[in-house]
Amino acid sequence: MDIADFRAGLRAWFTTHDLTPPPAAPADVGAHVAQLSRVRRELWDAGWMRYGWPESVGGLGGPAVLRAILGEEVAARDLADSGFFTLVEILVPTMIDYAPPELAAELVPKLLSGAEQWCQGFSEPGSGSDLASLSTRAVPQEDSWIVNGQKVWTSLAQYSQRCVLLTRTAPGHGGITAFLVDLDTPGITIRPLRTMDGAEEFCEVFYDDVVVPSSRMLGQPGDGWRVATDILPYERSTCFWHRSSFLFSRLDRLVGEAEEPDAGAIGSAYLSLYTARARCRETVRRFDTGGKLGPETSVDKILLQTAEQELFDSARDLIPGAVELDDESPWRQEYLYSRAATIYGGTAEIQRNIVARRLLDLGKEQ
Numbered sequence: 001m002d003i004a005d006f007r008a009g010l011r012a013w014f015t016t017h018d019l020t021p022p023p024a025a026p027a028d029v030g031a032h033v034a035q036l037s038r039v040r041r042e043l044w045d046a047g048w049m050r051y052g053w054p055e056s057v058g059g060l061g062g063p064a065v066l067r068a069i070l071g072e073e074v075a076a077r078d079l080a081d082s083g084f085f086t087l088v089e090i091l092v093p094t095m096i097d098y099a100p101p102e103l104a105a106e107l108v109p110k111l112l113s114g115a116e117q118w119c120q121g122f123s124e125p126g127s128g129s130d131l132a133s134l135s136t137r138a139v140p141q142e143d144s145w146i147v148n149g150q151k152v153w154t155s156l157a158q159y160s161q162r163c164v165l166l167t168r169t170a171p172g173h174g175g176i177t178a179f180l181v182d183l184d185t186p187g188i189t190i191r192p193l194r195t196m197d198g199a200e201e202f203c204e205v206f207y208d209d210v211v212v213p214s215s216r217m218l219g220q221p222g223d224g225w226r227v228a229t230d231i232l233p234y235e236r237s238t239c240f241w242h243r244s245s246f247l248f249s250r251l252d253r254l255v256g257e258a259e260e261p262d263a264g265a266i267g268s269a270y271l272s273l274y275t276a277r278a279r280c281r282e283t284v285r286r287f288d289t290g291g292k293l294g295p296e297t298s299v300d301k302i303l304l305q306t307a308e309q310e311l312f313d314s315a316r317d318l319i320p321g322a323v324e325l326d327d328e329s330p331w332r333q334e335y336l337y338s339r340a341a342t343i344y345g346g347t348a349e350i351q352r353n354i355v356a357r358r359l360l361d362l363g364k365e366q
């Protein structure tokens with residue numbers, strides 16, 4: 001489908017299908033997950049959620065940029081949490097590239113249609129940005145693997161049916177293996193974590209002698225590091241495009257709600273967002289035309305996280321009390337969440353190291 005026709009048709013569809021979220025507290029993660037499922041289901045049933053995905057997993061084909069446009073329109077209308085909505089951009093490509101075809105064909109439509117929610121189990125208490133140091137272990141036993149260990153910062157685990165899990169099966173980068181694990185398997189304990197914005201989005205997940213069938217391995221033993229690195233093009237293209245759309249919607253809200261708009265502050269926030277958006281547009285274009293994405297996307301991450309924090313700093317300054325005094329204000333929850341923008345998805349320090357070493361050739365750390 002032509003991009004312009006897709007956007008025009010989607011916008012026309014939204015005018016006749018009201019997906020406005022019901023009232024919910026900003027920190028009510030359960031309500032946001034329920035709304036996410038509703039939005040996915042409606043978009044799937046109408047066909048929009050299927051564009052940009054291959055027919056082998058229930059899609060309708062077409063370029064990946066159609067998925068970026070869909071997420072942009074959803075974010076601009078505030079129909080679903082933009083971070084939650086974009087999780088499919090990480091999980092579905094992993095299934096398409098690494099899962100047995102029959103497994104992907106069976107399960108991916110359940111995720112895209114909102115029938116299920118999934119999560120990814122990557123980070124550990126002692127292994128965040130240094131993912132290669134993970135220690136959750138999987139040991140072979142006949143036609144299964146026995147998993148023991150702990151994950152943390154697992155988004156939406158308490159609402160999820162399945163988890164893309166990275167485990168240690170041998171030493172080094174080549175000793176990481178990925179599985180798709182059913183979270184109702186005996187031996188799995190999920191404990192939500194409450195963050196400073198009052199939300200329980202993240203969880204710690206414990207695996208105690210969890211039996212995972214060999215048929216649930218993603219790729220081959222030792223492919224886990226490839227699984228993790230192959231996620232990068234999707235996370236840094238369509239996902240970032242969705243996030244930048246969300247941030248522009250918040251800039252529009254700020255202009256409307258600020259009692260005495262400061263042209264300098266708003267102009268600075270706009271320029272930061274526009275720079276990140278322009279960079280992201282080029283990345284999406286390259287990705288959509290088959291270009292290979294690599295360490296240069298760390299620049300995208302730095303620009304976007306900087307713009308996000310500057311935007312919400314401006315909201316704090318221009319709407320007095322909305323962040324500090326009003327517990328029910330969406331500005332408060334979103335401001336507090338923005339503090340993590342320089343941490344999640346790779347810390348700012350890691351991104352700058354990548355730029356310095358791999359793009360500017362400034363040498364290795366001594």
